[in-house]
Each structure stands twice: as structure tokens, then as C-alpha cells.
Amino acid sequence: MKRIWLTGASSGIGAALAEVLLEQGHQLALTARNTAPLKQLAMRFPDQVLLVPGDLLDSLQVKQIGVRIAQHWGALDQVIANAGTCEYLEPEHFDAALVSRVVQANLFTASLTIETALPLLQRGHAPHLVAIGSSVTFLPLPRAGAYGASKAGLRYLIDSLRIDLDRQGIAVTLVSPGFVDTPLTQRNDFPMPLRWSAEKAARHIAQKLERRPYEVAFPALFIACLKLLGHLPKHWQLAVGKRLARPGQES
Numbered sequence: 001m002k003r004i005w006l007t008g009a010s011s012g013i014g015a016a017l018a019e020v021l022l023e024q025g026h027q028l029a030l031t032a033r034n035t036a037p038l039k040q041l042a043m044r045f046p047d048q049v050l051l052v053p054g055d056l057l058d059s060l061q062v063k064q065i066g067v068r069i070a071q072h073w074g075a076l077d078q079v080i081a082n083a084g085t086c087e088y089l090e091p092e093h094f095d096a097a098l099v100s101r102v103v104q105a106n107l108f109t110a111s112l113t114i115e116t117a118l119p120l121l122q123r124g125h126a127p128h129l130v131a132i133g134s135s136v137t138f139l140p141l142p143r144a145g146a147y148g149a150s151k152a153g154l155r156y157l158i159d160s161l162r163i164d165l166d167r168q169g170i171a172v173t174l175v176s177p178g179f180v181d182t183p184l185t186q187r188n189d190f191p192m193p194l195r196w197s198a199e200k201a202a203r204h205i206a207q208k209l210e211r212r213p214y215e216v217a218f219p220a221l222f223i224a225c226l227k228l229l230g231h232l233p234k235h236w237q238l239a240v241g242k243r244l245a246r247p248g249q250e251s
């Protein structure tokens with residue numbers, strides 16, 4: 001039984017992962033801004049859920065979450081920094097504010113989560129830091145500049161922290177999902193090949209995390225294609241990207 005802090009637990013991958021981990025008997029501290037789904041989980045698993053709602057963009061709120069976890073559990077065995085979002089850039093109108101929003105929502109929230117979690121992990125059993133990145137980091141895709149930049153930043157942060165935290169015995173895993181059917185991707189207006197359900201993704205992530213690997217990337221075929229294309233010369237990557245762009249967007 002682990003003491004796990006899971007962020008972004010109100011929806012999508014996080015909500016499905018909460019279900020799986022609670023069914024496995026773990027203790028979960030759950031964070032999101034929308035409290036209703038968290039309260040429903042707390043009612044179903046009253047002995048296992050610690051409600052720590054809040055806005056992960058607000059450093060004070062995140063610190064208070066840390067204090068609450070420390071008071072209740074004294075330590076953490078695992079943190080899963082899952083909270084995040086996606087917005088796409090329009091090619092005709094580059095929007096720096098959008099880039100800032102997405103980087104804040106994905107990289108800064110994860111950083112605040114890590115800052116708060118680390119002292120608690122240092123007191124935990126077989127401590128494990130997990131962040132949800134994205135397969136977008138394997139290949140540049142049209143309109144995904146802001147999202148990809150935030151997740152590429154997260155990838156570097158996590159890969160670097162793995163080195164820094166090794167001496168403290170804290171394992172570090174980056175999860176890189178392909179397309180998963182969640183409220184986030186239901187907004188997309190383009191084909192999403194090999195899209196998994198949130199439940200399937202959550203079961204896969206939970207099972208893979210047990211071995212504390214460096215990276216969990218799925219679905220395997222989708223990842224293999226992205227990695228292959230990502231190794232092509234840049235002019236071929238440009239040609240592939242233009243084929244993927246929306247009609248009228250490729251010039």
C-alpha cells in the first residue's frame with residue numbers, strides 16, 4: 001500500500017488512474033480545482049482518500065496542500081504530476097499569451113507539485129516521482145508548438161531530476177501517452193490514430209509504474225512511428241508535418 005499524491009484527478013487520465021489505484025488499495029491525496037469528482041471518490045473510498053483540492057498555479061495553495069499531506073501522512077511514497085492542459089496555436093496568429101498559459105499549466109504546475117512533494121518523498125518508502133508528459137515530444141506536429149514546448153520542457157526537467165535525485169534514492173518516471181480519449185482530446189478536430197480509452201491508459205500506467213521504469217510510452221506502435229519519423233532529416237519532417245496540417249494551413 002502506497003501513499004500517493006495524484007494531481008489532475010477530477011477528469012480524464014487522472015480520474016481513471018485514481019479509480020485503478022484506489023481499487024488496488026493505495027492511499028490517495030487527490031488534487032484538482034473541480035472538487036465534485038474528488039468528493040465522489042472520497043465517498044466511495046472513505047478510508048483511502050485525502051481531499052487536497054486546489055489550483056496548482058497558485059504556489060500558496062500548493063504549499064498548503066503539502067502541509068495537509070504532511071499532517072495526515074507525514075510522508076509520500078509516490079507523486080504523480082498529471083494535471084495539465086492543451087491549447088493549439090493558430091498559424092495565422094501567433095499568440096505568446098497562449099504559449100505562456102500552456103507552459104504555466106503544464107510545466108509550472110508540475111514544478112510546484114515537485115517542489116512540495118520532494119521533502120515528503122524524502123521521508124517515504126521506495127519514493128517515486130512521476131510526471132505525465134506527452135508523445136508529442138517525439139515529433140514536431142503542426143499547431144502543437146506551445147503544448148510540445150511545455151512537454152519538452154517537462155521531459156528535460158524530469159530527465160535531469162532523475163540524475164539529481166538518484167543519490168536520494170528517489171526513482172523518476174516520465175509517462176508519455178499517445179492519444180487518450182478524455183475531455184481534453186474530445187475538443188480536437190483532427191484524426192487521433194490508435195486513441196486509447198482513459199481506463200485502458202490508466203490500467204497500463206498503473207501496471208508499468210510498479211517497476212519504476214525511466215519512461216512509460218504508449219501505444220507501442222504509435223510511439224514507434226513517431227520516433228521513426230522524428231529521426232528523419234528535417235526536410236522530410238517538414239513534409240510529414242505539412243501533410244498533417246489542416247487544409248489551407250500547409251503553405
Ligand SMILES: NC(=O)c1ccc[n+]([C@@H]2O[C@H](COP(=O)([O-])OP(=O)(O)OC[C@H]3O[C@@H](n4cnc5c(N)ncnc54)[C@H](OP(=O)(O)O)[C@@H]3O)[C@@H](O)[C@H]2O)c1
Binds near residue numbers: 105182185
Ligand atoms: N488525453 C491525451 O491524449 C493526452 C496525451 C498525452 C498527454 N496527456 C497529458 O495527460 C494529462 C491529463 O490530461 P487529460 O487528457 O486527462 O486532460 P483532462 O481530462 O482535461 O484533465 C486534466 C486534469 O488536470 C487538472 N488541472 C488542470 N489545470 C489545473 C490546475 N491549475 N490546478 C489543478 N488541477 C488542474 C484538471 O482539473 P480541474 O480542471 O478540475 O482543475 C483535470 O483534472 C495532462 O498533463 C495532458 O497533457 C494527455
